[in-house]
Amino acid sequence: MNDMPEDGGGVVKKFLYVNRKAPYGTIYAQESLEVVLIGAAFEQDVSLAFLDDGVFQLVKGQNTDDIGVKNFSPTYRALGDFEVTKLFVEKESLAERGLTEDDLMEIMYEDEDDDWEEKPSITFVNKSELAAIMADQDVILSF
Amino acid sequence: MSILHTISKSPFQNQSLSSCVAHASSGDAILMIEDAVYGAVSGTAAAAQLAEGENISIYALGPDLSARGLGEAKLAEGINIVDYDGFVELAVEYDKTQSWL
Numbered sequence: 299m300n301d302m303p304e305d306g307g308g309v310v311k312k313f314l315y316v317n318r319k320a321p322y323g324t325i326y327a328q329e330s331l332e333v334v335l336i337g338a339a340f341e342q343d344v345s346l347a348f349l350d351d352g353v354f355q356l357v358k359g360q361n362t363d364d365i366g367v368k369n370f371s372p373t374y375r376a377l378g379d380f381e382v383t384k385l386f387v388e389k390e391s392l393a394e395r396g397l398t399e400d401d402l403m404e405i406m407y408e409d410e411d412d413d414w415e416e417k418p419s420i421t422f423v424n425k426s427e428l429a430a431i432m433a434d435q436d437v438i439l440s441f
Numbered sequence: 442m443s444i445l446h447t448i449s450k451s452p453f454q455n456q457s458l459s460s461c462v463a464h465a466s467s468g469d470a471i472l473m474i475e476d477a478v479y480g481a482v483s484g485t486a487a488a489a490q491l492a493e494g495e496n497i498s499i500y501a502l503g504p505d506l507s508a509r510g511l512g513e514a515k516l517a518e519g520i521n522i523v524d525y526d527g528f529v530e531l532a533v534e535y536d537k538t539q540s541w542l
Binding site for chain 2: 316318319326349350425428429430432433434435436437438440441
């Protein structure tokens with residue numbers, strides 16, 4: 299693992315992107331994804347959290363053909379290619395919305411430290427586990 | 442590491458305040474600004490939720506309270522009023538801030 303950017307100029311910080319909005323009613327979800335992809339270029343330690351209505355962003359089978367906006371949900375499956383491999387989804391938020399883990403897209407990444415084995419990017423956590431993840435960050439960005 | 446949580450929306454409008462309280466850890470602080478200051482009023486469900494937090498300091502922004510006609514007598518116990526300078530001091534005191542949109 300290379301913990302420092304190649305230019306040697308910066309420090310690697312832990313960034314958490316907190317997603318709490320449903321995908322199409324407002325622009326927050328799509329903007330978050332854009333910023334995550336930009337941030338990934340700076341080789342930081344990036345995690346994403348999905349809670350409250352944010353869990354709707356990861357529901358599979360999204361089809362926006364008839365509402366005239368881009369379906370950006372396939373982008374989540376590409377995050378692994380940008381080394382964004384830590385997606386935390388809150389269990390309570392899913393349950394409150396009548397969702398189960400099977401209702402979400404399968405998002406995988408190839409682990410370069412483990413012979414490129416395919417592994418799931420999503421980890422399901424409860425409220426207190428997510429609180430601990432938030433506490434552990436250097437920077438939190440809310441969407 | 443400690444977090445200063447800021448909330449800006451009315452607790453009667455969305456779930457940000459209750460979600461914030463549920464994810465705040467011991468040693469954190471919660472600061473209500475803009476319409477969130479309605480949650481500081483004594484007798485509201487929001488004020489009761491805030492009181493449940495263990496070892497979490499609760500603040501409300503004075504100018505936003507005044508703008509909305511909420512005097513100190515209307516506020517629940519344990520809520521500290523800060524001015525803009527106090528907001529800055531809190532931001533400096535805690536390791537990071539998290540805004541609940």
